[in-house]
Amino acid sequence: MGAAPGSVGVTPVTISISPRDVLVVVDVQYDFLPGGHLAVANGDEVVPLINALARKFANVVFTQDWHPANHISFASQHATKAPFETIELDYGTQVLWPDHCVWNSHGAELSRDLDIPHGQLIIRKGYNRAIDSYSGFQEADRETQTGLAGYLNERDIGRLYVVGLATDYCVGWTAIDGAASGFDVTVIEDATRAIDNDGSLDKAWAAMAEAGVTRIMSRQILG
Ligand code: VGL
Ligand code: ZN
Secondary structure, eight states, X not given: XXXXXXXXXXXOSOOOOOTXXXXXXXXXXXXXXXXSTTOOTTGGGHHHHHHHHHTXXXXXXXXXXXXXXXXXXXXXXXXXXXXXXXXXXXXXXXXXXXXXXXXXXXXXXXXXXXXXXXXXXXXXXXXXXXXOOOSSSBOTXXXXXXXXHHHHHHTTOOEEEEEEEOIIIIIHHHHHHHHHXXXXXXXXEEEEEOOOOTTHHHHHHHXXXXXXXXXXXXXXXXX
């Protein structure tokens, strides 16, 4: 392809998607969209781009943040705490959030503006009251598996392209855990938007780079 001499290691401008690739659409739910309880700035802008990208993929899976109303990650469950403060739990530091994606609520629904009829699987995560789960692969205890790696392996999928909300939490952790599970993982940056509290976005990109995650723009796939 058009790589210039001496540009070894640079991602070629155009990437062709194979039948063994999957698009992983992370948490495109009303609570993360404008007007939602944990709205990600300009989160709605990713939806048309994700719809266009999805047309290039034979395989598409979704994740869905799915919490009981008394979830441990909700600031409302901790008398002296406000959203975006942190607490220490057995598994480490937990950011506290406004109540969001409570199961069966409108805010927990996937956006109906997603136009991806061939999407194949929805992985719900964060349904254990005492454990959060940013990642689509593994809960925050770093032990409990969601089953996504098993599903992708059984379907002989090799490369993951990750999009959705939010870059610095659920997209980032899903990408990192995908790489740790042995997949070749790419995040399509302009098909994500970030929460970016307390330097979280810079930290997430650094952690993704460290994990070997590739970072591209959607035009490299869409042309
Ligand atoms: C998310 C914070 C809490 C996300 C989910 O989807 O990025 N962030 N729960
Ligand atoms: Zn959540």
